[in-house]
Amino acid sequence: SQQGEEDPQALSIQEGENATMNCSYKTSINNLQWYRQNSGRGLVHLILIRSNEREKHSGRLRVTLDTSKKSSSLLITASRAADTASYFCATRGSSNTGKLIFGQGTTLQVKP
Amino acid sequence: EAGVAQSPRYKIIEKRQSVAFWCNPISGHATLYWYQQILGQGPKLLIQFQNNGVVDDSQLPKDRFSAERLKGVDSTLKIQPAKLEDSAVYLCASSWGQGTNTGELFFGEGSRLTVL
Numbered sequence: 001s002q003q004g005e006e007d008p009q010a011l012s013i014q015e016g017e018n019a020t021m022n023c024s025y026k027t028s029i030n031n032l033q034w035y036r037q038n039s040g041r042g043l044v045h046l047i048l049i050r051s052n053e054r055e056k057h058s059g060r061l062r063v064t065l066d067t068s069k070k071s072s073s074l075l076i077t078a079s080r081a082a083d084t085a086s087y088f089c090a091t092r093g094s095s096n097t098g099k100l101i102f103g104q105g106t107t108l109q110v111k112p
Numbered sequence: 113e114a115g116v117a118q119s120p121r122y123k124i125i126e127k128r129q130s131v132a133f134w135c136n137p138i139s140g141h142a143t144l145y146w147y148q149q150i151l152g153q154g155p156k157l158l159i160q161f162q163n164n165g166v167v168d169d170s171q172l173p174k175d176r177f178s179a180e181r182l183k184g185v186d187s188t189l190k191i192q193p194a195k196l197e198d199s200a201v202y203l204c205a206s207s208w209g210q211g212t213n214t215g216e217l218f219f220g221e222g223s224r225l226t227v228l
Contacts, residue, residue: 004154033216042116042203042219043155088154090217097167098209100145100217102154 004089004103012109019076021106023089024069030092032065033100034074037086046074046087081112114138116220118204124226130192133223137186137206143167144181145217146189147203155203161187191225199227 007022023032031050035043049056049065049072056063062075076083088105092098117136125131137144143162147155158177159169164184172179176195181187191198201224205217 031215035217035219042221043205043217044219045216048216097160098143099157099160099168101157102147104154 004091004101006087006089006103006106008106009104010107010109012111013079015079015081015110015112017079017110019079019083019108019110021074021087021089021108023072023074023103025072025089025091025103026070027091028094029067030094030098032063032072033090033092034061034063034072035088035090035102037088037105039085043088076108079108079110081110084108084110116204116206116218118202118220118223120223121221122224122226124228125194126228127196128193130190131194131225132188132190133202133204133225135187135189135204135220137204138218141206141208141218142184143207143209144187145205145207146179146187147205149201149203149222151200158189158202194225194227196227199225201225 004023004025033048034046037043047058047063049063060077065072086105086107088102090100090102092100145160146158149155158172159179160167161181164181179189201222203222205219207217
């Protein structure tokens with residue numbers, strides 16, 4: 001079963017614009033992670049935010065987490081054509097298994 | 113540092129045939145995962161190993177899928193017999209740590225299966 005629901009499913013922007021993707025989840029979490037997947041490739045980890053954190057930055061990436069609303073957002077600033085990819089949020093639950101469950105993803109196209 | 117290795121990258125078989133995928137995780141990673149990713153969807157966890165023990169296989173179709181991780185290192189995922197709906201990319205990933213202390217996952221490039 002998928003825990004995370006991403007919104008929008010697809011996003012198309014011009015180079016230089018900002019891209020915002022949202023993720024909602026259903027149960028309590030230990031941490032939430034964002035991954036990128038280029039077409040035909042494996043997933044690459046972008047950023048991890050723990051349940052007791054509200055915001056995290058990494059280069060052009062900004063992630064927020066609102067545990068009261070069970071939601072997170074990923075902001076990519078000053079987008080580049082190379083940012084074209086699918087982006088997935090994944091939640092790690094509080095159980096001992098540490099299972100990581102992925103959402104359905106947002107497909108981002110950045111036009112040069 | 114070498115990444116997660118998977119083989120084969122591509123496999124085409126007919127339904128009812130069998131197939132096996134191999135994964136070699138990053139050295140020292142205790143946890144190994146197999147995910148199934150159907151086109152246009154997010155990865156779905158099939159099985160999670162911690163060292164050579166199974167932590168979670170709740171979504172593994174056990175009547176046709178099997179997986180093992182001998183000696184807590186590399187792993188094999190087998191499908192027998194394959195169905196049309198098994199067409200997907202099978203992703204292997206590994207990570208440091210165990211349970212809720214586990215951080216990021218490192219993924220291989222995946223094995224793309226087409227069942228005709």
